[in-house]
Each structure stands twice: as structure tokens, then as C-alpha cells.
Amino acid sequence: MVEYTESTPGGEDSTAAIIALEKHALELWNDGNPDGFIALSSDDVVYMDPALEHKLVGREALKAYYDPIRGKVKIPEYRMIDPVVQSVPDAAVLTYDYEVYRDGSAFKMHCTEVYRLNPSGRWEIIHTHWSFFQPAR
Numbered sequence: 001m002v003e004y005t006e007s008t009p010g011g012e013d014s015t016a017a018i019i020a021l022e023k024h025a026l027e028l029w030n031d032g033n034p035d036g037f038i039a040l041s042s043d044d045v046v047y048m049d050p051a052l053e054h055k056l057v058g059r060e061a062l063k064a065y066y067d068p069i070r071g072k073v074k075i076p077e078y079r080m081i082d083p084v085v086q087s088v089p090d091a092a093v094l095t096y097d098y099e100v101y102r103d104g105s106a107f108k109m110h111c112t113e114v115y116r117l118n119p120s121g122r123w124e125i126i127h128t129h130w131s132f133f134q135p136a137r
Contacts, residue, residue, distance in 0.1 A: 032070060094111075111128070
């Protein structure tokens with residue numbers, strides 16, 4: 001199981017901490033291991049993904065969604081582009097563009113994560129929203 005350390009709310013420390021947490025979870029994900037995101041997610045997380053017809057509610061639903069693809073995701077190269085953290089006491093929103101390079105092509109998505117500082121002082125994801133990148137026309 002992946003463990004995460006406590007962080008101080010607000011300011012530069014929370015920005016760096018949240019980006020580091022997300023990057024670590026992405027590194028695991030890109031090697032087929034969803035445990036980083038599962039561990040970061042709150043019990044009541046809401047997860048939205050264009051691959052799903054309906055949102056998922058709760059860590060157990062997210063885990064059930066991830067388990068069949070465990071070990072199947074292999075992404076040799078990716079970029080987290082322009083991450084921005086907007087924070088208020090005990091909560092923060094992380095947005096970034098996610099670009100994957102595989103089999104000679106690039107795949108791009110937008111990601112928004114809402115983090116909250118739980119009572120034990122640990123940042124956890126309470127909302128995830130993935131959307132497809134739409135090039136300008």
C-alpha cells in the first residue's frame with residue numbers, strides 16, 4: 001500500500017506537496033499500478049472520466065474500476081504540463097494537462113483534482129475529473 005506524508009495547508013508547501021503527490025501517483029499509474037491514486041482518494045471521492053457513462057462515487061467504486069486494468073497500463077513517457085494549484089485553507093484544486101507518448105503518437109487529456117486536508121493532516125483527493133483534449137479549430 002502506498003503511504004503519504006502530512007503537509008501544511010496553503011502556500012508554497014501545499015503547492016509543492018500536492019504536485020509531488022500527483023506525480024508519484026502518475027508514475028505508479030504509468031507502470032500499471034493504480035494504488036497511488038487509490039491511496040490518495042478519500043472514502044467519498046467522486047471520479048469522472050470520459051470513458052465512463054456515469055461518475056463513480058467512493059474509493060471502493062474507484063478501486064473496482066481500476067482493478068481489471070491493473071498491470072495493463074504501460075506508459076514509457078509522459079508529461080504533466082503546466083500544473084496549477086489554487087488553494088484555500090484545507091482544500092486545493094490541481095489542474096494540469098497530461099500528455100502521453102506511446103507507439104509513436106501523443107495522447108492528451110486535461111485533469112482536475114480537488115484535494116482536501118483531512119483531519120489527520122493528509123492531503124486526499126475528493127474529486128477527479130478527466131476530459132479529452134480538443135485541439136483548436
